[in-house]
Amino acid sequence: MSTQPSTTPSTPATAPARTPAIINATDVTKTFTSPEGTALPVLDSVGLTLHEGEIVALLGKSGSGKSTLLRCLAGLIAPTSGTVSYRGTALNGANPGVSMVFQSFALLPWLTVQQNVELGLEARGIGAEERRERALKAIDLIGLDGFEGAYPKELSGGMRQRVGFARALVVEPDALFMDEPFSALDVLTAENLRNELVGLWEGHEAPVKSVLIVTHNIEEAVLLADRILVLSSNPGRIRAELEVDLARPRDRRTPQFEALVDTVYGILTGREQGPGAAVPGGPTSGRPADTVPGGPATPATPTGTPLPVVSPGGLSGLLEILAARGGEDGLAELADELSFEVDDLLPLVDAAVLLDLARTTGPRIALTPAGRELAEADILTSKQLFARHALAHAPLVRAIVQALTSTADHVLREGLFLDLLHRAFSDEDARRQLDTAIDWGRYGELFEYDKAEGRLQLTLDGAGPGV
Incomplete structure (x- = not known):
């Protein structure tokens, strides 16, 4: 069986048997x-x-x-x-x-x-x-x-x-x-x-x-x-x-x-290291969300680094399960243990890697020291740690907090962020991105959200519980 893939995006994929x-x-x-x-x-x-x-x-x-x-x-x-x-x-x-x-x-x-x-x-x-x-x-x-x-x-x-x-x-x-x-x-x-x-x-x-x-x-x-x-x-x-x-x-x-x-x-x-340069199935440790691969450190943008659509509770659950299994496991084995398709785990894996809480190497996932710390923390401490990582590595969450901080009353309508997201996402995906960021921000107590009014408001210190 051949499992070595081609990695050149612009080359047409062709079957080895030259049928018409x-x-x-x-x-x-x-x-x-x-x-x-x-x-x-x-x-x-x-x-x-x-x-x-x-x-x-x-x-x-x-x-x-x-x-x-x-x-x-x-x-x-x-x-x-x-x-x-x-x-x-x-x-x-x-x-x-x-x-x-x-x-x-x-x-x-x-x-x-x-x-x-x-x-x-x-x-x-x-x-x-x-x-x-x-x-x-x-x-x-x-x-x-x-x-x-x-x-x-x-x-x-x-x-x-x-x-x-x-x-x-x-x-x-x-x-x-x-x-x-x-x-x-x-x-x-x-x-x-x-x-x-x-x-x-x-x-x-x-x-x-x-x-x-x-x-x-x-x-x-x-x-x-x-x-x-x-x-x-x-x-x-x-x-x-x-x-x-x-x-x-x-x-x-x-x-x-x-x-x-x-x-x-x-x-x-795996995380691509630049156009066409990924080595599928090979070692990869993920990459920080606040840099652009192949160039100097550049702040990532909310449109350039979309948030995986997962809940903080689901992410915490994945980290806790990994910690209980020694901090590392194969994705297929993990999915089989949970009676899920591995495809269902991929957004959670993406979120863990994005927030620097886990690393992937081929089909395996392992906790980072920060991920293990969050998995083993009590609920208040885990919320504090989540808030720190969301601010550091989730561009949309960081952008919302920065925007709220810059206003006199620390209040903004969600329409501002939807309009900005619409420049790169469809209506449905823009809404999904904002809802995910709101879920993460509220969990980390970075900001509050009034759904009826469509209004976001910074928490007292804007940095989460005790951050």
Whole structure:
């Protein structure tokens, strides 16, 4: 098994078996514009090639632009710069060789299962009788025989997603695109659908030549894909490519599977040392949030160093568990012990590293001396320590405290900070960033917040309890 990834973001990721290319993306960059006219970069110089006969997973955290890239490749949105081509022809509209399966099922509630499946065929001008025959065949293939006349409201979530698969497969696309297709389902249903998809692919029953799946679930990517492309965040770049040379069906319990999962975790939890210079899976100790890698010490900004969306209580819990396990553990082992997906731990890990409370080395995490001190402190002392680290290493928290300190009455409306955040974040992400900063600041008793008034007010000394 090869697990050594490529680390050059601008080089198109290609499959080793030179089967014909279906879709090719070259230097794809996508920038959105905020309501205030500010540029919001989402993708930066992304290159990849999707070949016949392979399943490729796009893996990354929130903010990596996975879904945006998928939509660029599908021709649903145009890149700001760069090109996307299908079978060698540049796209100037929807990609004719692609069908999509969405997270939200996206079924029309007033149509039956069969009518929903026939939609794509009808749009292509296929006659009624051929539509019916092909739709019934796809419905049978996906395991919904007998539900042709049912309406979406009569179906479970898993059955609705099966309709989505049938609708995508019925047009026999070159490439099947899936955007987090299992994330809205319960664990058992998702596992069942994944296994059935693999069975259709391995049995050559699925009328598609390639599959591209967007996911944030690392084990899902390793279970399904022949290649995994890991995207970095804000903006999204291809940070690494990994070949998955494991026979299907894949067993999560094998050392090879676990080793590849650990490698991917190491990539996602590592800290880049500059564009294209990260060594995924290699040693990394994190970096201080108040410096810019590769240059002189420069204050980090709230937009340049987003806060991981976690609560102080959740972060403290992670530190306490690590302290109880000797101060160091593997992420996969830690997640297994807690009965969580490792993906769920990543924001907590990011927060711990950002605040200099932990360090990551590949797929392992270890407490720093400051992290151990906080984990073993009483509640009042731990709040004091958290306040100090938030002020030192969380740029948005520090910016709020500095702004409140500079006013005569130490009071400001939250709208000021939302307006500033909107220059780099969408409305939803700006709100999420501010809510996280408020949660951290209130926990550390750095400032108070009146939700009804949307007002922030500095605490008495503005430095937390006893800081």
